[in-house]
Amino acid sequence: MSPSRRPTTFELTDDRFLADFRSMSAHGATAAGGVHREAGTPADTANRHWFHGLLEGYGATVVYDDIGNQFGLWELVPGQPYVLLGSHLDSQPYGGRFDGAYGVLCGAHACARLAAGVRSGELNAPRHNVAVVNWFNEEGSRFKPSMMGSSVFTGKSTAADMLAVTDADGVTVREALDGAELPGPTDVPLSQFSSYAEIHIEQGKDMDEKGYTIGVVEKTWGARKYQLTVHGFQSHTGSTLLEDRQDALYGAASIITSIREIGDKYTTPENPLVTSCGQLTVVPNSPVVVARGAELLVDLRCGQESTLQAADDEFRAALHDIEDRANVRIELRGSHAWEEQSYTPEGVTLAESIAEHLGLPAVRTRTRAGHDSTNVKDVLPTVMLFVPSYQGISHNELEFTEDSDMVAGLSMFTETLKALATTRPGTDDVEGVSA
Structure with missing residues (x-):
């Protein structure tokens, strides 16, 4: 779909989301149903090109920063900051197709739904713009350390240092990014964003065993x-x-x-x-x-x-x-x-109220795994959400989340974005998460 023919809210269905997820999962697909898509590899590059086209088709402007973070920007209120959603598209060797990638696609669809709702008049004009990010090299399997892209974005490391990192064959991050043949870097400052939200499979079995649909993350493990x-x-x-x-x-x-x-x-x-x-x-x-x-x-x-x-x-x-x-x-x-750290308390309360409003069984939880939100929560008000992961299997081709849980998470994520970015007609004035 060309940028001039943007989808309507009627067209941005759950079935369309699931179809996009299946298309995305073809990049680096393995025989056992997973993906092998390490950062900067041909499979990761192909997926980035595919996602670039998807974002433009859904009305976003796509830019990349110095470390290869891929941003889709929907400018709905010129001059205002962006609410940022995201996760990562790279995988572990012979890993699962849900880890990270589900959250990125959820973010893209949530932003596209909100933008379509604003254009159609179904939603009031938001106070903030909206954006999605595919963080570079979250997994850290080819290039170390992990969570590289979000580390540079938040100022915890420098782009120069990370671009010089080599893989086992001596290929640098800079060489891998240059080989991807994506548009050159654009300055994407932290000050351009007002808050962040991420949704991810749990990578644990608690929610699956206890029947919860949404996990509201209140703390990280150290x-x-x-x-x-x-x-x-x-x-x-x-x-x-x-x-x-x-x-x-x-x-x-x-x-x-x-x-x-x-x-x-x-x-x-x-x-x-x-x-x-x-x-x-x-x-x-x-x-x-x-x-x-x-x-x-x-x-x-x-x-x-x-x-x-x-x-x-x-x-x-x-x-x-x-x-x-x-x-x-x-x-x-x-x-x-x-260290063990807390997520934004107002974000936890906000997420719980949205889950209750949607009738989704929710539980407060902690994340044992590291996520890009672990970095971003230190510099932006952050909401972190989970959906169930079958038997807690992750970093494995057998990783699996039910379609029903995926679309419930998309609804939850979309409503979270609305609360962070806009006032919904017929409801109280919702400011979202405060710093």
Whole structure:
């Protein structure tokens, strides 16, 4: 659809949303029903081009900032700031098609519905403009760290530093973005926006098991994420005695075992601690060679800061013991952490009132996973919402959310946008979330 032929509210149906979601899911589609769409890859680039066209067809102006964040802007009240909705379109390797992408498409449809309603006179002129964003490299699987685009947008890192980051093959973020052949960067300042909202699958099983349709996120879990290198000495597995070995793989395995034991030690039914090793690279990774090096990524996450800190302290102490036992040197090459924090209280109250008005079963919850809203909530009033995820499966091709939950979330997100951006006819004057 060309920009001159914009859809009406009658045309922006739930079925159309689901059809757009199926179209989007074809980019990087895997045989098992997921997507393989890491940031800056051909599949991600194809999806960005597709989304660019979708946004223009729905009446938005599309721009990109220095780090590749993709914005769709609907200017309805010239000179006023924008309410921003969004999430991310990139995925983990062989990940699910809902994670992130559902929220971006929800944002696009919510904005298009509001814009169509204003043009038709069904809605009063809003106080704010509306926008959607596809944050670059939220997953952090190809380029580290994760939540890269929102980190630059919020000033927590610089575009220059992030553009210089390389993947495992030495390709920089800048090179990946240049290869996407999308329009050049535009200045998109934070001051242009008044508030932010994000909707996402829960990535947990609580809502699915308990029958809730909407999760209203009130807090984040805290997290500690580490990039570690274990330095050993390469030698022959058959001829090198155990007491003479400096086995980097043994050191890495000890780290993995230690962090799991710490998780088991500190977790309780009321206060779980989750610990993981998500990536391990061994050098030279040969069957008859004692490894000279190993790189691994580990993380600890918990909803109680005191427990997280105690576990983190014990983990750091364990690293010294592992160095002695395995006769290796462990180098901490990078870390990424965030504390347990609250979302905008007025946003929580607003979301709960909207869910009640729509008759959607809702529950206050916390997010265990990191999201771009984790960054944005520190600089803009933010609403964070969940829809159920079947059995909590995520970062997996089997990730699944029912169509009925997807369209309920779209209705919830659309009404949230209206409350943040406009006064609805026949209701009280709704200012939305205050800073």
